[in-house]
Structures are given as structure tokens and as C-alpha cells.
Amino acid sequence: MKVKYQLRNTLAALSALALAASFTGCGSSKSSKSGSESTTASQTSSGIVGQYGANMIKHLSTDGYEITAEVDYRFVTEDESKKLAKYIAAIGRSDGKLMEEALYPAALDYVVKANSCSDAEDYAKKLHQQLLQFTGEEYEFEYTVVEEYAGENDMDFSKYDEIVLDADPDAQITDRKRLSVDALYDGTNKSINYRMGGYIDVYMYTINGEPYVLS
Numbered sequence: 001m002k003v004k005y006q007l008r009n010t011l012a013a014l015s016a017l018a019l020a021a022s023f024t025g026c027g028s029s030k031s032s033k034s035g036s037e038s039t040t041a042s043q044t045s046s047g048i049v050g051q052y053g054a055n056m057i058k059h060l061s062t063d064g065y066e067i068t069a070e071v072d073y074r075f076v077t078e079d080e081s082k083k084l085a086k087y088i089a090a091i092g093r094s095d096g097k098l099m100e101e102a103l104y105p106a107a108l109d110y111v112v113k114a115n116s117c118s119d120a121e122d123y124a125k126k127l128h129q130q131l132l133q134f135t136g137e138e139y140e141f142e143y144t145v146v147e148e149y150a151g152e153n154d155m156d157f158s159k160y161d162e163i164v165l166d167a168d169p170d171a172q173i174t175d176r177k178r179l180s181v182d183a184l185y186d187g188t189n190k191s192i193n194y195r196m197g198g199y200i201d202v203y204m205y206t207i208n209g210e211p212y213v214l215s
Contacts, residue, residue: 054070054071054072055070055071055072055073055078055081056068056069056070057069057071057078057081057082057085059082059085059089064095064097064098065085065086065089065093065095065098066142067085067088067089067092067141067142067143067144068085068142068143068144069081069082069084069085069088069143069144069145070143070144070145070146071084071145071146072146072149075146075149075151075177076146076149076177076179076204077211079210079211080204080206080211083101083102083204083211083212083213084102084144084146084179084181084202084204084213085144086098086099086101086102086213087099087102087103087202087213087215088141088144088181088183088200089141090102090124090127091124091127091128091131091141091183092128092139092140092141092142092183092185093124093128093140093141094121094124094125094128095121095124096119096120096121096122096123096124096125097120097121098124099120099121099123099124100120102212102213103120103212103213103214103215104164104205104207104212104213104214106163106164106167106168106171107163107164107167107212107213107214107215108120108123109167110163110167111123111215131192131196134192134195134196135185135190135192135195136195139185139186139190140185141183141184141185141192142184142185142187142188143183143184143188144181144182144183144184145181145182145184146179146180146181147180147181147182147193147199148179148180148199149177149178149179149180150177150178150180151176151177152175152176152177154178155178157176157203160176160203160205160214161173161176163214164205164207164214171207171208172207172208172209173205173206173207174206174207174209175204175205175206175211176203176204176205176206177203177204177205178201178202178203178204179201179202179203179204180199180200180201180202181199181200181201181202182199182200183200201215202215203215
């Protein structure tokens with residue numbers, strides 16, 4: 001997908017493009033729109049769009065935030081969807097605690113330092129502010145949907161492996177995937193994909209038996 005130079009720079013800042021590794025970036029395709037910003041989910045594996053089997057998990061205020069994650073359990077586990085929801089909620093709420101719960105600790109330390117932030121709270125606020133130039137208004141994400149999926153047979157994850165293993169040589173990586181996601185706000189009437197012209201790419205790793213976001 002072709003994207004504006006401004007978008008590439010913004011998403012590079014979002015994800016600390018040190019070592020030329022974009023943890024959060026523009027996805028490979030846009031969703032179709034017909035008069036509405038809200039998107040319809042479709043899962044992609046190896047570039048092939050198949051029948052979508054939607055599974056929705058509603059996280060309530062008792063979880064520390066309210067957001068619904070829509071995924072397909074053929075590609076994304078329930079535990080992974082929870083980490084994804086926390087990450088998207090952390091950006092929408094500028095919430096450092098949720099950011100800490102979503103990200104692999106070593107990856108969080110890396111992006112905090114690479115973005116010249118003081119801590120997870122500062123990093124979450126920075127990501128929130130970066131997206132404000134596209135929303136043009138304050139926002140809090142209420143819904144996130146995985147639009148595309150790329151697994152280990154679809155792309156090269158070696159640069160992300162290096163970042164994890166440089167920080168923790170004993171880390172046991174058992175699964176790698178890239179999730180291209182949309183996030184909705186304002187009563188789910190507005191889409192960040194629609195506003196900025198591309199999905200948010202979230203890299204999800206299973207490390208030592210637990211899923212983590214690397215973005």
C-alpha cells in the first residue's frame with residue numbers, strides 16, 4: 001500500500017524505528033469503505049482472504065478499561081486478544097499501567113528509551129499524542145478489530161527476534177505474528193484506519209509461554 005510520507009514518519013515515531021525495526025506501522029492494505037468509517041473485519045493468511053469467524057471479547061471497567069476486541073480464533077488466541085486490547089486501550093487512554101501489562105518488559109524498555117520517554121506512562125501519552133494529528137480531536141478507543149494476519153510463513157521476523165534476544169538471551173520464542181488492526185472510537189463511529197489511511201501493525205510474540213505485544 002502506498003502511504004503518505006507524513007504517515008510513515010508518524011508511525012516511525014510511534015514505534016521507535018531504531019535498528020530499522022518498525023514495531024507499529026502501516027498495514028499492507030486498506031479496508032473498503034462505503035459512506036462509513038467503521039470497517040468490516042477480514043482475516044488474511046499468506047495473502048489469502050478466507051471466511052471470517054468473528055470472536056468478540058468485551059473487557060469491562062472491572063478490567064481497568066472498556067474495549068471490545070474482535071478476532072478470529074483460528075489466527076489469534078483469547079490471551080493474545082487480551083494483550084492486543086490492553087495495548088490499544090493504553091494508547092487511547094494514555095495509560096502507562098495498561099502499556100506495561102501489554103508489552104514484553106524488555107521491548108517496553110527498548111521503545112521507552114528509543115522514544116526518549118521517561119517511563120511507560122510517558123510513552124503511552126506520546127503514542128496518544130501522535131495519533132491526535134489524524135483524529136483532530138480527543139479520543140478513547142472502544143473497539144479494536146484484527147483485519148489482517150501474517151504468520152511465520154508469511155514474513156521474516158528475524159529483526160524482532162534480535163531485539164528480544166539481545167535484551168534477554170534466554171527468552172524462549174515459540175510464536176510470532178503480525179496483526180494489522182483498526183481501532184474505533186466516538187461510539188465506534190470513527191476509525192483510525194480511515195483517518196490515517198492505514199492499519200496499525202502490532203507484532204505479537206509468545207515468549208516463555210506468554211503472549212506479549214512488542215510495539
